[in-house]
Amino acid sequence: MLSPVKIWRNQKKIAGLAGKTGRIISWTIVRVPPNGFADQAPYPVAVVELDGGKRIMAQLVDWEDRHVAFGQKVVTTIRRITQPNTEGVIPYGIKVKPI
Amino acid sequence: MSVAIIGVSTTKFGELWGTSPRALAREAVFGAMKDARIAPKEIQALFVGNMLSGILGGQEHLGAFFSEELGLRVPAFRIEGACASGGLAxxxxxxxxxxxxxxxxxxxxxxxMTDHKPEDVAAALMAAGSQEERSSGATFPGLYAFLARAHMEAFGTTVQDLAVVAVKNHFHASLNTNAQFRNTITKEQVLASSKIADPLRLLDCSPVSDGAAALIITSNRRQATGNRRSVTIAASAVATDTLGLAQRESLLELKATKKSSKEAYRQAGVDPGDIDVAEVHDCFTIAEILAIEDLGFAGKGKAAAELERGEYTLNKAKKLVVNPSGGLKGCGHPVGATGVKQVVELVEQLRMDAGDRQVIGVRVGLAHNVGGSGATAVVHILKRA
Known part of the structure; x- marks a missing residue:
């Protein structure tokens, strides 16, 4: 589904999104994952309000149970999103980790 | 000029392994024509609501595809708006x-939908969301889980409150011969079912389903008044919001539902209190709680307690019954068919043709169909002609 060109175009934007802090305003734990995420499940996903008010949805990484909570402070970080597809291009993107 | 619904039909909803899309379309459309007592030559156009045929089945160009199958050879259109495709059509x-x-x-x-592997269906449904949502690993149950979690935090809504919705809608579906699930369930069964996306469990989720539904609508007064069973479309309204859930102003409501219903009430000249029967988009249990609040049937944060008291349950409700068909949860959710099926149910209710699930004294019905996690909402209001 993800073409190498699309990955290349998107990855030019990603560096500018890293290192931003915010807090969790809602969360879930995905136990039945979509294609490409099976090796990571179960995993938490959060809606995060970044400092300044912009809201994003991102997977929570490097977490413990106590971090999956309203108001938890997080920082955006660049991570591999899914297993590489058949073209072998690794899709990177933004995830969040607790701070 | 007013538009009347003069013919309705729905196939059985469920895992229909032996039935092709072509056969589903023939059954629904010819059933609706028979109900309307009109011949195919009187049909001037075909509007097809469908979401997944291209991404799952590799078949696009559905206007011509079904026009050929039905022998209509008329102008034909495929309308897509995720799970609101039917309402948009x-x-x-x-x-x-x-x-x-x-x-x-x-x-x-x-x-x-059931021709395909569950993980392929789950990924295809996420085509209704944003790229950010797909990259986050969220699923559709996950998106509604965010709404559920936020509602719990703000209003003290509990997982027991969510379970009440599934129990009610299975009870209604048990009375509907076309429903996917005819079994009643208990709150304990919902709470013991496997976790899908916390706090949502398997029995909080509508199923993967096959099915079709069809309507014949007309402005021809002879056809409408000659058919004593016709029902008037008093309002048809659509609203949209951000594609991604995170970008919404609030996680406690679906603004598109509020906007489209406000416009629909204006068109029909009615208030929420005038609605006797409603088919709302309960793709997940939390979605029915949000719908009851955002359509104005209950105050914000008040729907769960009213549901618990049976205020929207058949044979118990005093003001209106919600999802007498069994809703998406009980009747099934073939995504492109759902918005049309909701209207079929309302027409049967308004004709007093709904059998065991007939709501008493119905004059005004409302259908509420949502696409994605609330990026599209469609509201129709029907009145007895």
Whole structure:
């Protein structure tokens, strides 16, 4: 589904999104994952309000149970999103980790 | 000019392994024509609501595809708006009649989902979300889980409150011969079912389904008044919001539901209190709680307690019954068919034709169809002619 060109175009934007802090305003734990995420499940996903008010949805990484909570402070970080597809291009993107 | 519904039909909803999309379309459309007592030559256009045929089945160009299958050879359109595709198809068909372009048209909602692997269906449904949501690893149950978690935090809503919705809708579906699930369930069963996306469990989720539903609508007064069973479309309204859930102003409501219903109430000249029966988009249990609040039937944060008291349950409700068909949860959710099926149910209710699930004394019905996690909402209001 993800073409190498699309990955290349998107990855030019990603560096500018890293290192931003915010807090969790809602969360879930995905136990039945979509294609490409099976090796990571179960995993938490959060809606995060970044400092300044912009809201994003991102997977929570490097977490413990106590971090999956309203108001938890997080920082955006660049991570591999899914297993590489058949073209072998690794899709990177933004995830969040607790701070 | 007013638009009337003169024929309705729905196939059985469920895991229909032996039935093709072509057969589903024939059954629904010819059933609706028979109900309307009109011949195929009186149909001037076909509007098809469908979401997944291209991404799952590799078949696009559904206007011509079903036009050929039905032997209609008329102008034909496929309308897509995720799980609101059916409602949007009806809205577009109503528009074509009000513009004077056509007089009598057929609306077909159809989806075939069980031919495909669950993880492929889950990924295809996420095509209704944003790229950010897909990259986050969220699923559709996950998106509604965010709404559920936020509602719990703000209003003290509990997982028991969510379970009440599933129990009610299975009870209603047990009375519907076309429903996917005819079994009643208990709150304990919901709470013991496997976790899908916390706090949502398997029995909080609508199923993967096959099915089709069709409507014949017309502005032809002879056809409408000659058919004593016709029902008037008093309002047809659509609203949209951000594609991604995170970008919404609030996680405690679906603003598109509020906007589209406000416009629909204005068009129909009614208030929420005038609605006797409603089919709302309960793709997940939390979605029915949000719908009851955002459509104005209950105050914000008040729907769960009213549901618990049976205020929206058949044979218990005093003001209105919600999802007498069993809703998406009990009746099944073939995504493109759902918005059309909701209207079929309302027409049967308004004709007093709904059998065991008949709501007493119905005059005004409302259908609420949502696309994605609330990026599209479609509201129709029907009145007895």
């Amino acid at each position: 009806l809205h577009s068909a109503v528009g074509s009649i009000l513009s004077g372009q056509h007089e009598t048209v057929v609306v077909l909602g159809i989806e075939k």
